[in-house]
Structures are given as structure tokens and as C-alpha cells.
Amino acid sequence: MMVSVLEPPSPVVTVSEARAHLRIDHPDDDGLLETLIKAATGWLDGPAGWLGRCIGGQVLELRMARWPSRGSDMALPYLPVVQIVQIAHINTDGTEQVIDPALYRLTGNRLWFMPDFVAPLQSCQPLPVRIRYRAGYGAFDAQGAWVNDAPASIKAAILMLVGQWYANPEAVSTNASTDTMPFAVEALLQPYRVLS
Template identity: 40%
Template sequence: MAVLVVTLPGPLVSLDEAKAHLRVTSDDENDSIEGYIAAACAWIDGPWGWLGRCIGKHVLEVRSNVFGGFSRLPLGPVQAIVSVQYVAADGVERTLDPAEYVLDDDAMDRAPGFAWPLLRGDPNGVRVRYEAGFVEVPKPVKQAVLLLVGQWFSVREAVNVGNIVTEPPFAVRALLGPYRIIRV
């Protein structure tokens, strides 16, 4: 199931937090620091991030040809379902009334007493838009972002000393490990 990003989150740490971590007091490096923050957040967070989940507040959309395809909405924690749209059997696009479904532990299911509507059968005829990410960015994740920003700020060029590094630094992995989702 493909996940579409409708809205990206803001940065996981602020420029002021990063500057305090780096002990930078002038504004001369702001653009570089903001770039490092954006790179660290993109590397960690969201559909393409190392964690395999959303940390910052994303608005995402998944599509399916059936309602049952959403037993678990990907990249949670899911905070809310924004909308559920579908192509009905008569070919008309409709929005499902929120009273007809429930969100339970990152899964969308029918509300008691309701049945899913009949569908025309379009390949992406059911679209669920939802908010995913933590209400507040966990402190270990913020610290990992700051460590990456600090590393990139102090070593501004690619370094190769005879080996290829494919893993993040140990401290970053240790901080992020509890939040990582590994698909099997």
C-alpha cells in the first residue's frame, strides 16, 4: 500500500535549540544549521526515514480498492483520521461519515452497527487521509537530531578513511532504536 505525503511536518528541533547545542551565538551560520536540521529530520522521520514511522506531525493518505485494506494505518502513531473518501457502487465519490468508523490503535475499523458501503471497485477507490506522528517529539529523538546536526556542522565535507560507513553513529542509533519500526 503506497503512502502519500499530503503535509510534511515542521522541523523536529528549532534553530534556537540547534544553535544552543552547537554553542553558536551569531546568525552567520543560520542557513547551514537549518539545512542540517532539515537533512537530519528527513533522514530520521516519515515514510522514507530510518525509523520507518512518523515522529513529526504528518498528514498522510493511503489508498486501496477495499475498506478492509486499512486494518493498520502505516507510519503511526496515528493521531486522527482526517477523512475517508470512496467511489460508491454508483460511481459517485463520497465522504464517509466519521460516525461510521473508529480509530483504534492505529487501525481503522467499522463503528459498531455500521457496514462498509458498497464500492464500484476502482483500484484506488478508497482513500484514507490521516494525521500521524507524536503529539510531542520525544526527547531522545530530539537529541539524536542535535547529534547529527552537530556532526555535520563540525565535519562539513564527506570523509572516507578507507571504509564505507552505512550505519548511523552509535549514539544516534542508541537514542533512536526504541522508536524504530523494522518490517519483517
């Protein structure tokens, strides 16, 4: 099983929110703030993130070696799962076949295959089964734009990291380990962390 990000996450914190948090009243450092926001979010978000979940709305692709059995379900990693984009597989002749959406259903972060789903023969290629899904906090608005609604404590933690890195722009060495998260940030995030 392998999960990759096909569509990068939508922003969770805006530059304006970072400016307000840092009490900055000029746009001179907006580029730096945007970079720090992306770095902080990337440290926490998605398959490579510390939280083990998706924060910003994004499209993931789960690739598997074989189909689950019909009438069964499977948990999709990196919740919250919002919608299935597409399920497909590589046929024995090397072409891709899309599975009819009537043959599966999403309930929470669980993907159910209906009793009449018959697993097609698949290629000998590695990981021929592909499940694309949207995950993250939020929903689409009437204009089709993603509106993030991440919990306030996650947004606060990202802003705290941005503030720390903005105030200390150079790498520093202290007695603390360099791979640990600041205590206040970890305390805010701990309830949302998914441990595997």
C-alpha cells in the same frame, strides 16, 4: 497499499536548539542549520525514514485497493496516529465519496469500522480507498498550532546528526560504510524504530 505525505512534518528541532547544542552565538549559519535539521529529520521521519514512524506532526494518505470488512479493524502505518482527517473512496462513476465519521473510530493506531459500515462499491481505478490521517508526536495548542513533543532521545539524535554534518560539511570516505548510522545516534533511536 501506498502511503504518501500530504502535509509535510512540523519541525522537531528548532534552529535555536541547534545553535545552543553547537554553542554558536550568532545567526550567520541559521540557513545552513535549518537545512541540516530538515535533512536529519527527513532521514528518520515518516514513510521514507529510518525509524518507520512519524516524528513531526504531518498528514499522511493511505490508499488501498479494497475496504476492510465491517466490524473489523486495521493498524494504520507510521505511528503515533493522532486523528483521522477523512476517509473517502472513488465511486464506480469516478466521483469521490466521503465516509461518515460515525461509521469508524480511531483507537491508538487502529482504525475500527463500525458494524453498520457497509463498504460502498468502488471504482476499478487503482487504490480507490483513501484514508487521510494525522500522525506524529504532539498535539494542537489553543491557537491551532502544532506543538511537537517528540521524545528527548529522538531530538538529541537529530541534534547529534546536525552537529556531525555541521562539523564535517564535505562528503568524506572512510573505512565505515556510508549508509550506516553513527553508533550513538542509533543507540538513542533504536527503541523507537519500527521494523516491518
